[in-house]
Amino acid sequence: MCNVEGLPLRQGKPRPLPSTDPLPIYLDYNATTPLCDEAWEAMVSVRSSWGNPSSSHPYGLAAKFALEEARRKISDAIHAETPESIVFTSGGTEANNLAIIGGTSAVHERDPTRFRVIATTVEHPAVEEVVKFLQLPNPLQKEESGLVTHRFPVDVTTGCVNPDQWRQLLLQLPGGPRSVALVSVMHANNEIGSVNPIRELVQLVKELCGAEVLFHTDAAQSIGKVPVDVSSLRVDFLSICSHKFYGPKGVGALYVREGVPLQNILFGAGHERGIRPGTENVMQVTGMAVALHIACNNLSENANRMQATRDELLHVIEEELVKVGMRYVANSDIRYSLPNTLNIALYKEDRAGHPRYISAQRLIYSVGNQVCMSAGSACHSSAQEVEVSTPLKSVGVDLPRAIGTLRLSTGRGTSVEEVRRAARIIVRHAAQQFGDV
Template sequence: MSDPIYLDYNATTPHDPAVISAMRPFLETHFGNPSSGHVYGQFTQDAVKTAREQVARLLNCSPNEVIFTSGGTEANNFAIKGLAFARSDLGNHIVTTQIEHPAVMEVCAWLETQGFEVTYLPVDETGRIDVGELEAALLPETILISVMHANNEVGTLQPIEEIAALAQRHEIAFHTDAAQSIGKVGVDVRALGVDLLTVAGHKLYGPKGVGVLFVHNDIILEKFIHGAGHEMGWRAGTENVLEVVGLGTACEIIADDLEKHAAHLNGLRDRLENTLLNGVSDIRVNGHAEHRLPNTLSVSFKGLDAEDILAEISDDVAASAVAACHSGEVRVSHVLAAMKVPLEWARGTLRLSVGRFTTGEEIDRAGDVIVKAVEKLKVGREV
C-alpha cells in the first residue's frame, strides 16, 4: 500500500533534496566549531556566514540583521520578550490579535503575569483585523504591536504594510510572525516595513530546530539566553551549523523560484477547492477569498466531526483537524472561534495544505477520497 497523500504542509515540510545535499558534509565531515580560529572552525564559520547572506537575500535585509535561533518559537519569544523588557521604561502595553500562534499568544499571556498589559484584537469573519481598531487600541504606554503575517489555520494574510505604517507614525515597534508565509508569498522586510520578523526553517523545506529572527538595525532587544558572544552578541550558544546551512539553502531555493512555486501552489489549492465544492453539499471555505496563502484550504463540513473524517481518509490522505474532542467536549480552535464560525461548522473543519512536491494527480485522488468520506459520514449520520 502506498503512503497517504501528504496535505499537511502547514504543519511541516519535507526536506528539499538540495537541502539534504548541502547539509550532509556538515554531518559527515565538517564538524569544526565556528568560534575556533583554526581551519576547521574557519570552514564552518564561512558556512554560517554564507547561510546568513542567503537568508538576508530572501528577506532583503543586511546579514547583520539576521539572528539564527532554534526555531520559530524561540524567535517569537526573543522578539516579544526582548522588546518588552528593553522598552519597559517607556511603557508596558502590547497589542496583538486573537488568532496568533500559541508561540505568540502564550508569550503575551506570560508577560501579563510580569506586569505587562496586552490587548488582543478581534478579527472579522475572514480572519483579518481592522487597522482602524488597531489604532484605537493604542495607548501612550504601547511599546509593541505583534501581528502574524499569515494565519496557520485558515491562511488569511494580514495588512502588514498598513500596520507597519501605523506603527511607524506612533513610534511603536512592530513584529510579525512570518513562519507560514515565507516561501509561499513574497516577504521583503523593507517593503513590509517591519522591525522584527520570525522565520521557521521546517516550514520552508529546511530542517526542524532552526529559525531566524530578523532584527532591524535600529531595534534593541533584551537578551534572554546568556553566555558567550555568539550571533553578534545577540544569542549565546554554539551555532547549529548543520541546520543553519540547511536553512540557508532552503532560503536560496525560495529566492530563486518563488513566483513559479506560488503559482504551482495556487493552482493545486484551487483545484482541490473546486473538487470539494462541486462534490459536497453543506460545505464552506474559511478565510479571506483574496488575501490568503496560495497553498492553504480551510474547509468546514456542516454537522460532521473532523476527527471522524480524518479517520475515514487516514489510509489515503494525511491532513489536520482544527477542532478536538476532550472528555466529550468539543474544543474549537481559537482562530475559528475568533472568526465566529458556528460550532456546527467549526467542529467539522479540515486544514488542507499543499506544497512543493504535491502533484495534480494526488490532488485529484485526495479530492475524491474526501468527497466519498464526507458523503459516507453524512449518510451514517442520517440513519
C-alpha cells in the same frame, strides 16, 4: 524532489519504508514540509566543517565560514540591511520568544511609560503563550512585570487585521497609543490562511505610537508562499521557521532591524553578537539557508502551482459533495488567504434545513492511510477536549461548525491528479458519516 535522512521521496512527499500500499496524499503542508534535496545536499557538504565556529583554528574557521555564508544567504533572501541582522535560533518559537520578550523588555527598561503589548486574536500559540507570559509575576524577583497585554480583533469576514479598526482601538487605549512598547501581528495565519497587511500596519503603529514602538511579525507561514521583504515590510523583527519551507526542523532565525534594541533572554557565552548564546548548529543553519533561498527565488512559480492545486481541490470537493447531497462552508475568504490554504466545514442539511456538520476528527482517522490533513492547528491536534480554535472563533465559527472543519494545505510538489483523488476520498468518507456511501 526532496529527501529526508536519505529516504527517497516522490513529488515532495516522504516515502515510508517499503510497503505494498500506495503513499498517502499529503495535504498538511502548513504543519510541516519535507526536506528538499538541495538543503539535504548542502547539509551533507558541511559535515567536514565540524569545528566550533567560535574557534580560531582551521576547523573552527571552516565552520565559521559556512555559518556566515548561510547568514548572508538568508539576509539576501529577505532583503535585510546586513547579514548581521540575522540571529540564528532553534526554531520559530524561540525566535518569537526572543523578539517579544527581548524587545518588550528593552523598550520598557528604556521608557517605563511604554508598558503595553498588543497582539491579534488569531496568533499561533508560539506568540499567544509568550504574550500571556509577559503579564506573569517575575518568578525570580517575585514582582509583577508591570506590563499589560491586549488582543485586538481581526475582520470577521476576511480573517485579516483591519487597519481602520485598529486605528480606533489604538486611540482608545488608556494613556493613549504612546504607552505601547511592542506590537506583534502574524504575517499569515496557519489555520485560515489570512494574510495581513503588515506594511500598512507598521506605518499606522509607528504613526500613532511613535518611532520607539517595536513591531514584530511571525512569518513562519508566509515564506515561500507570498513575498517576504523586510525592506518593504519595515518591521523591526521577523521570525523565520525552517521546516515550513522545506528546510530542516529544529532551526530558525530572527531578523532584527539594524539599531533596534533587544535584550537576550538566554544566558551563556557571547554567540550571535551576545543575543543568543549557544554554539550554532552549522549543518542545520546551512540547510535552512539553501531552502530559504530556493523558496524565495522560485516564489511566483511555486505560489501559482500551489494555488492551482488548492483551487482544483475545492472545485472537485464541491462537485463530489453535490452528488451526495452535501455542502461546504468556507471559514475564510480565499481572496485574502495564502495560495495553498483551504479551511472548510462539510455538512448536510436536515429536514428542517439546519446544517449537520461532519466530525472532522473522525474523517481524518478514517482516511488516515489515504489522505493526510488536519482538523485545525497541528499544535492542538492531540487535545482530547473539543474547543473552537482562536482563529475560527475570530471569524465567527461556532462549535458544531468548528468540529466539522478541515484544514487542507497543498505544497509545491502536489499534483492536480492527487488533489482530485483526495477530494473524492474525502467526500466519500464524509458521506459515510450520514449513512450515504
